[in-house]
Amino acid sequence: MNGIGFVKGMLVTLRHFVNTYVDDLRYGFRKYSPDVDNFETRQGTKAEGAFTVQYPEEKLAMPERFRFVPFLVVNDYDHPEAPGKDWCTSCGICAKVCPPQCIWIVRSNDPVTGRPVPEPEAFFIDIDICMNCGFCAEFCPFDAIKMDHDYELSSYDRTTNHVFDKQKLSKEFKYWKTIAPTRAVEEMQARGGWEHKDAQKAARRGGADAGKDAKREEVRARKAEAAAPTAAPAAEAVAEAPKPAAEVKAEPAAAPAAEGARPWEESHDQREARKQAALARKAARAAKKDG
Amino acid sequence: MELNLAELNRTQYPIPAELQNNVAITSLSKIYNWGRRNSMWPMLFGLACCAIEMIATASSRFDFSRFGMEVMRATPRQSDLMIVSGTVTKKMVVPIVRLYNQMPEPKYVLAMGACASGGGPFKEGYNVVSGIDKYLPVDVYVPGCPPTPQALLYGLIALQKKIDGQSIITSDDVPWYGVGPSDPTPIPILGPDIIDPRQMDMIRRQAEQAARGGTFAVRELPAVAKTAAALPAQKAAPAAAAAAPAAGTMTPEEERRAAALARKAARAAKSAGEAAPAAAPTAAAPLPGGSKPWEESHDIREQRKAAALARKAARASKSEG
Amino acid sequence: MVLTAPDPNKVGTIEDAIADLKAAFPNDVSDDKREGYGGVIVSADKLLEVASYIRDTLKFDYLSSATAVDYLGEGHHSNDHMEMVYHAYRTTGGSALVFKAQTDREKAELPSLVSVWRGADFQEREAWDLFGIRFKGHPNLKRILMWEGFYGHPMRKDWKEAFYESEHKPFDSRWPEGHVYRAEELNVFGSNVKYPSDIDLSRLTDKSESDLYTGFGLGVDMTHMTDENGIQTDELVVNMGPHHPSTHGVFRMVMRLDGETITHLEPVMGYLHRNHEKIGERNTYLHNIPFTDRLDYISSMGNNHGYVLAVEQLLAKGAKYTPPTYRTEVLRVLMVELSRIVNHLWAIGFWLNDLGAFFTPVLYFVQERERILDFFEAVAGSRMMCNYMRFGGVFADLPERIKSTMNLMNDRVRDFDTMQFLQEMINERIPRTIDELDEYLTNSDIVQSRSKGVGYLSAEDAINFSAAGPLLRGSGVAYDIRRADPYSIYPELDFDVAVQHEGDMYARYMVRLIEMRESVRILKQILPRLEYTKGESVTSSFAYSGKIPLGEAYGRVENGKGELGYYVVSAGDKKNTANPWRYHVRAPSFINLTPLGHMCRGTKVADVVAILGSIDIVLGETDR
Ligand code: SF4
Ligand code: SF4
Ligand code: SF4
Secondary structure, three states: OOOHHHHHHHHHHHHHHHHHHHHHHHHHHHHHOOOOOOHHHHOOOOOOOOOOOOOOOOEEOEEOOOOOOEEEEEOOOOOOOOOOOEOOOOOOHHHHHOOOOOEEEEEEEOOOOOOEEEEEEEEEEEOOOOOOOOHHHHHOOOOOEEEOOOOOOOEOOHHHHOEEOHHHHEEEHHHHHHHOHHHHHHHHHHHOOOOOHHHHHHHHHHHHHHHHHHHHHHHHHHHHHHHOOOOOOOHHHHHOOOOOHHHHOOOOOOOOOOOOOOOOOOOHHHHHHHHHHHHHHHHHHHHHHHO | OOOOHHHHOOOOOOOOHHHOOOOOHHHHHHHHHHHHHOOOOEEOOEOOHHHHHHHHHHOOOOOHHHHOOOOOEOOHHHOOEEEEEOOOEHHHHHHHHHHHHHOOOOOEEEEEHHHHHHOHHHOOOOOEOOOHHHOOOOOEEEOOOOOOHHHHHHHHHHHHHHHHHOOOOOOOOOHHHOOOOOOOOOOOEEOOOEEOHHHHHHHHHHHHHHHOOOOOOOOOHHHHHHHHHHOOHHHHHHHHHHHOOOHHHOOHHHHHHHHHHHHHHHHHHHHHHHHOOOOOOOOOOOOOOOOOOOOOOHHHHHHHHHHHHHHHHHHHHHHHO | OOOOOOOOOOOOOHHHHHHHHHHHOOOOEEEOOOOOOOOEEEOHHHHHHHHHHHHHOOOOOEEEEEEEEEEOOOOOOOOOEEEEEEEEEOOOOOOOEEEEEEEOOOOOEEEOOOOOOOOHHHHHHHHHHHHOOEEEOOOOOOOOOOOOOOOOOOOOOOOOOOOOOOOOOOOHHHOOEOOOOOHHHHOOOOOOOOOOOOOOHHHOOOHHHHHHHOOOOOOOOOOOOEOOOOOEOOOEEEEEOOOOOOOOOOOEEEEEEEOOEEEEEEEEOOOOOOOHHHHHHHOOOOOHHHHHHOOOOOOHHHHHHHHHHHHHHHHOOOOOOOOOOHHHHHHHHHHHHHHHHHHHHHHHHHHHHHHOOOOHHHHHHHHHHHHHHHHHHHHHOOOOOOOOEEOOEEOOOOOOEEEEEOOOOOEEOOEEEHHHHHHHHHHHHHHHHHHHHHHHHHOOHHHHHHHOOOOOOOHHHHHHOOOOOHHHHOOOOOOOHHHHOOOOOHHHOOOOOOOOOOOOHHHHHHHHHHHHHHHHHHHHHHHHHHHHOOOOOOOOOOOOOOOEOOEEEEEEEEEOOEEEEEEEEEOOOOOOEOOOOEEEEEOHHHHOOOOHHHHHOOOEHHHHHHHHHHHOOOHHHHHO
């Protein structure tokens, strides 16, 4: 109890304090310029302490195995034979292994024969339930569902944005190859080629059953026909999920942002519409008060 | 030369009489928002696993003090932002609502993680509230389980952008620029199960119905759906219509339920139609509910719209009276 | 430490102990002969005597876990009944003596064991709360996780939650006709609620608060109380939490104060009760792994480990079972020991917070933690919710390189060799951090004067209260499951059990510090093993719909916070089951709170937060 221990402790703090400036002195203002890229050192084991990641100017890229919300793999959109074809065969395994049961799959049926077609008619993931566990990706036998690296998903309105449908979930196979090059190669080796398992099987069978393919085409055409009259987005179905809070605080009219756009980037039209609505409301209120 | 102030102020906004001579009105809004968004003080308030990531975001590597949030206040009375970081349980929602009511306006709520947004992996649990927006108005939802610190930062930036877009003139954007203080959120009651005071009427009506020998089961729907499925397709739709009481007497929740019922019935009708494809392959088209069962039919949507309008009118007349 | 040496006649194998017990109570103790079960069944009216005999004569002095199981409609094993399952251990080491007591479901009542083991206190309250078993003689039988006045006992098999869909996962409504809906859409009230049909709103009062204060003497005229100087004083009831910066989450303490001194303290929990066990019994065995991550979310790897050990025990009862490979075990130990370091850094940092060193130490330790999390993220995919272990394997082997890939704009890439990264971490960075921590805090006069002699818990009390982990070892009981009841490859690793004898907060701090050093020692032995097992398979062969043989198992590990145990029962379906019948978590954070009131009595208010910090709880595990 002579204070020496305390002083020693304070020296540790002092050392930390001084060390925060070492990097500044070493690199000066060039610290973040691209030609002095010491990012790796700063984020590695060699660096003293921790360096702040200057998000959003610089972002920590995610390791390959990183998992956030899943996405569905589809063929590249410039695929020579079947552009944009789903890899998912709607086998339902992911829906079964999903621990909080947040995957909903509607299996396609041939409208005439009623037999299942290896393609999901609809595929939903409620990202307000998903626990990012990665089981769906781990157990999918067709490498058709993968864990995405895009964590920038915030939104202003969950009722319309947080049940991901097939369109929102689908991403090109190319994308998977860029975010997880090593694993994509490993999977390719296990599959025996870059193509989808079924596509490879079909290729191996060669033209022997070209007829079958033709039939499949026919089925698809029929299906497209049956689905044609309705194209309302599935989001409609959940848009009315209970939301008492909305009544407490008048929110700006939820403006579903365009795909890929940041939520705050409402279009000019939307903003105008909102303004007009607000004006009208205001006028109505004023009139009421007067009357 | 006489300055025509009215001319100068030709903005799209209606300007309050006392401010009409103020040329700086739009800039004021900007300055206001700039100040507010750059000095958001979050409440030091952790609920569950997500709170750990929130602490990680606050600490040196991600450091949200770069966004003017360095001061985390443990008391609600000094904070602007409530980061609901984790699972909201029924037992905990009571204090949370109290805390929110104690925060001075302007105040913001950020739902961090799947749990706070919509219940998360534990949604099915008996003590879990499926999303804090059942009780509080949420400004930004950050999905993820847990959202990484960078995802949270992105959400915070989104919140800042949102604040930027708010106007101190059109008070409809945010309640706190309106006239007078806004109402506190009613505090839930821990009864046999959690009771939202806003639903009292409805619970009472349900209980009376039960006393008259009706069912007081919450999950009537699967059973209803089953009977609906048993019915032939043509009968299912009227059954759903009968299940919905006269529109005038419906509470919002009942309307919602009616809508859900109708959708369910429509779904059942659809599957009934599917079960016998040979018999009526073309019958599927005219059925209510669109061809995809999860889409609502035009009628239902119209109904819902009408109900929303009615609610709105009721609210307006209430605030008048 | 005054632990009487075990009677040499009595110390023997579990079989000896059971034989002894049966000889002493020939009519009241019988073997549990159900398929896959072990231990003995004790008749309810003799439970107290048998328990005392087990503790005093057989020297099973440590009651690890006490939990209820509802056998309703199980059919195969037994008739409908409620059962309490107790796991008792010797603090000198060895495996468990399991004894059970059965009672009727409708009039569920059993004698309370609090008079034998005070550690049974909270666990019996939990069984009352969730299963509705009354414990005769329990001093304070109130609900613990739910609020007073809640409708029903939710863990009973016939109690269905508002969002109940079907008995077991996977739910049929997800595939092949998986029409998406939100669960609240199907509920009349639009949210997760359900009311009894006889709800009477006119008489509705929120009793949850008032009932808390029974036993606090509220409303009693206390004006007659005088202190030693003859001045009239009054006692004050103070609430701390659930929203309080020092309570490590949503934890609450209600205390009665005499001036600054605490005369009575009662923890109130359940503010993060997420129904882990109810959900766990709907889940398949596999589904539960990611859920365990969310128990003690500071060290999810350790949580995984305990659970897979329990299920592997069950799997081993079956015919086809391949135990995990050596490399699997090496990887598991690697991860678990890294988690332990993370856990202790976090615990010490936040304990310092409670002592008043606001956030500076936390920042230092959190930044070191970030490096370990980087490693977890690269190997398992997530910083916190690792979901890494599988039955008989792990998710994947270490990647060649800890490498990130560009995806978003402004992404900056990192790329390290995994083994090199680990070498640097284990040989340089982590030891350096620990040394610095040591230099920073250990001899600090403020830390010492605040923590020495405060929050005292004697060795006998620690055992009797079922304390675990650093709390137990800080009281001088050298009980570490990695040595006392070894699992995985710990027997062949060279490390010492950290133990301190003072029983105060400082001793717990020292235990954590030493334990981190021991973890580094273990990790240094793991590195060469990682090298020479390269190439061995580590993947699990357990299919997603895998079935588990009948029986019960209790898997436990020494987690950062203490003994983490999983009691898993596989029952019901005669042909192996896909869903656990009972899934119980013996949470160290929960049970370590049992002695909190005892430790805080007589201390000052300012010390309470620090004592709580020195126990090191995490609410995800406390409330589950
Ligand atoms: S497991 Fe794969 S192929 Fe099967 S339904 Fe899921 S995503 Fe589709
Ligand atoms: S990541 Fe896990 S929780 Fe999310 S959809 Fe896949 S399996 Fe379900
Ligand atoms: S979203 Fe996930 S990480 Fe966050 S509180 Fe919920 S379970 Fe925990």
